[in-house]
C-alpha cells in the first residue's frame with residue numbers, strides 16, 4: 001500500500017467556515033449577494049490596511065477580466081504582461097480581443113524586470129502603439145519591485161494591474177500586496193493561501209472602481225424597475241455560500257501565512273549543506289513573501305536535476321511541480337511579441353515547487369526530508 005498523498009498545496013479549513021455557510025442557509029441567503037459577501041469584503045479591506053475597497057468576485061480570472069475592462073482595454077490594444085506566470089494572468093487580455101506583449105523576469109524576485117519593462121514600453125511606443133496596461137505578478141507570493149514598476153507605469157501613464165492572486169499576506173516595504181496597482185486582484189481558488197472553493201476579488205483605492213466592478217459583475221443593470229442595460233454585463237459576483245467559507249478562512253489567514261513561511265524555513269535548513277540547490281528567498285528585507293509555494297532551483301551540473309527530484313518524490317506519492325512555463329513559450333501565445341532575457345526559461349528548466357501547504361504535519365515533513373535527502377545523496 002502506498003503512503004497517503006502529500007499535495008503541493010491543498011485546502012485547509014480553519015473551523016468556523018461551516019458556521020458562516022450554515023448562517024447563509026438558515027437565513028436563505030443562497031445567492032450571489034448577502035451578508036457573507038459584504039462581510040468577506042470588509043474583512044479583506046481591513047486586512048489590506050483599510051485604505052482600499054474590495055469587490056468579491058467568482059474568480060481571480062474574472063477579477064482580471066474586469067480590471068482590464070476598467071482600465072479601458074479594447075480590441076486591438078496591446079497589454080504588457082509578465083511572461084513568467086500562470087496563463088490566467090494573460091488569458092483575459094485575449095478575451096477582450098487585445099494582444100498580450102510578454103516581458104521577462106529578473107533573477108532576484110523572479111517577477112517582471114523593471115529594465116526589460118521600460119525597454120518594452122519604449123519599443124512598443126516606437127511602433128506607434130502605446131500599451132494600454134501592465135499586468136505585473138507577485139509570483140509564488142514574492143512581491144515584485146513595486147516601487148520601480150509603479151514609477152515606470154506612472155511616468156509613461158499606463159494603468160498598472162497587480163496580479164496578487166498568489167500574494168495575499170505578502171508585503172513590500174510594509175505595504176500589503178494587492179494595494180500597489182491602480183487595480184489589484186486576488187484569488188481564492190482551492191490551491192491558494194486561503195480558499196472559498198473558488199473565488200476572487202478586485203481591489204482599488206477608488207470606491208467608484210469597486211462600484212463599477214460590482215455593476216459589471218451583476219449583469220450591468222441600469223437603475224430601473226425593469227431590466228435595462230446600456231452596457232455588456234457579466235455574471236461574476238461571488239456567491240454568499242462561498243463568501244461564508246471566505247469569512248472563516250480570514251480568521252486563519254495569518255496562521256496560514258506563518259505555516260507556509262515555516263515550510264520555507266524547513267526547506268532552507270534541509271538544503272543548507274547542498275550549494276547546488278537554492279531555495280527561492282527574499283532579496284532583502286523590503287520584501288516579505290507569504291511563501292505560498294516554496295520553490296527551489298537545482299544546478300544540473302551537479303548531476304541532479306528538477307525532473308529527477310520530481311519523479312523521485314512522485315514515486316512516494318508526493319506532488320511536486322516544475323515552475324510555471326513562461327507564456328512566451330506556450331503554443332497558444334507563440335505569435336505574441338515578447339521581450340525576453342532568458343531568465344524565466346532558465347527558471348522553468350531548473351526550478352521545482354515543493355509541497356507547501358499550511359496543513360502539512362510533522363509526519364509529512366519527515367517523509368519529505370527522507371525522500372529529498374535520498375534523492376540528493378544517492
Ligand SMILES: *Cc1c(COP(=O)(O)O)cnc(C)c1O
Pocket residue numbers: 058059060061062085086088089137163165166186187188189199200
Ligand atoms: C490562480 C491565479 C490566477 C487566477 O485565479 P483563479 O481564481 O484561479 O481564476 C491568476 N493569476 C495567478 C498568478 C494565479 O496564480
